[in-house]
Amino acid sequence: MTHQMHPFHLVTPSPWPILAATSTLMLTSGLVLWMHLKTPMLIYLGLLTLLMTAYQWWRDIIREGTMQGHHTKKVQKGLRYGMILFIMSEVLFFFGFFWAFFFASFNPSHNLGLLWPPKGITPMNPFEVPLLNTMVLLTSGFTVTWAHHSMMEGQRKNSIYALTLTVLLGFYFTALQILEYYEAPFSISDSIYGSTFFIATGFHGLHVMIGTTFLAICLLRQKKSHFTTSHHFGFEAAAWYWHFVDLIWIFLFTSIYWWGS
Numbered sequence: 001m002t003h004q005m006h007p008f009h010l011v012t013p014s015p016w017p018i019l020a021a022t023s024t025l026m027l028t029s030g031l032v033l034w035m036h037l038k039t040p041m042l043i044y045l046g047l048l049t050l051l052m053t054a055y056q057w058w059r060d061i062i063r064e065g066t067m068q069g070h071h072t073k074k075v076q077k078g079l080r081y082g083m084i085l086f087i088m089s090e091v092l093f094f095f096g097f098f099w100a101f102f103f104a105s106f107n108p109s110h111n112l113g114l115l116w117p118p119k120g121i122t123p124m125n126p127f128e129v130p131l132l133n134t135m136v137l138l139t140s141g142f143t144v145t146w147a148h149h150s151m152m153e154g155q156r157k158n159s160i161y162a163l164t165l166t167v168l169l170g171f172y173f174t175a176l177q178i179l180e181y182y183e184a185p186f187s188i189s190d191s192i193y194g195s196t197f198f199i200a201t202g203f204h205g206l207h208v209m210i211g212t213t214f215l216a217i218c219l220l221r222q223k224k225s226h227f228t229t230s231h232h233f234g235f236e237a238a239a240w241y242w243h244f245v246d247l248i249w250i251f252l253f254t255s256i257y258w259w260g261s
Contacts, residue, residue, distance in 0.1 A: 007074035009064070016057035023049035058217075065234070066226045076233050083237045087244050090207075094248050097200040101256060104192045111191070116260070118193050122185040123261035129180045130257040133173055134249065137208075140169035141246045144215070144239050154229050156222070163219040166242070170212030177205045197256060204248055211245050214238040 023046050030042030065071035071079070105116045113119030124130065147162035181198075188198040218235045221227060227235055 007072040009070040009072070009075045014057070014060070016053055016060070019053045020050065020057065023047075023053055026050075062221070062226070062234070066221075071231070071233065076231075079233055079237070083240060087240060090244060091248075094200070094203070094251075097196060097203070098251065098255065100192070101196040101200065101260065104196065105260060112193075116193075118191045121190060121193050123193075124180070124184065124257065126253065126257035126261055129176055130253055133176050133180075134253050136169050136173045136176070137246050137249050140166050140173070141243060143169065144242050148235070148239050151222070151227055151232055151235060152229055156225075160219065160222055163215060163222060167212055167216050167219060170208060170215065173208055174205065174212070177201070177208070193260075197260075200252060200256060204245070204252055207241075207245050207248070211238065211242045214241060 026042055026046030027050055028046075030040065030044075030046050033042055034040050104112075108114050108116045108118065111118075117123045143162045143166040147159045147166060150156075150159035150162060186194045186197075188194050215238050218227075218238050221234065
């Protein structure tokens, strides 16, 4: 960077974008083959190559930002804008699920018995496992904020403790969600109620697993002293993503679990 006359990062040619696109194509094509021919081999191959590509691509980004000094203030500003736009796209992604749920609930058809929840569906009690999951996620929001403030104040040990608690709470939420699915009195094929319930909560659960992985990597990086008080955008992105997951769950709990039951 000492010979560079501008603050921008001009990325060197990389094989990871084309490999990521190819492995994603293999994964989606494998899903189609599995649905029609019940042959999962291409799914496994596509998933394996995608995970390997993602690992090496993110490894290079960590090296560029932490070891090589390419993530200047100008570059970090662009990364922040990119993360904000990504979270906005995720908000619109979940907006479609909420739209489907409210459209069906406000206009129950004859197939549903003109009722919501539909006739024959026993909804879950929102004040049992869903309420516990709400408390778990809200607590994790406090712990990730604690980790952020500790990082900005240079309190490395406190940030590690807080991040560890956040990751454990993420795993606990996922375990409770699996238990809830196992004991659910209806399935995804039980009318539009089951479809919207499992699609919305399932994709949220997937986001929780992604966010937990994101924070676990930040925990490892913090233990390796990758973050400083003023240079820790990798963690900030994970924290923003986690707060988004918290907010979506509050909407899920109040609309699908509580109001929808």
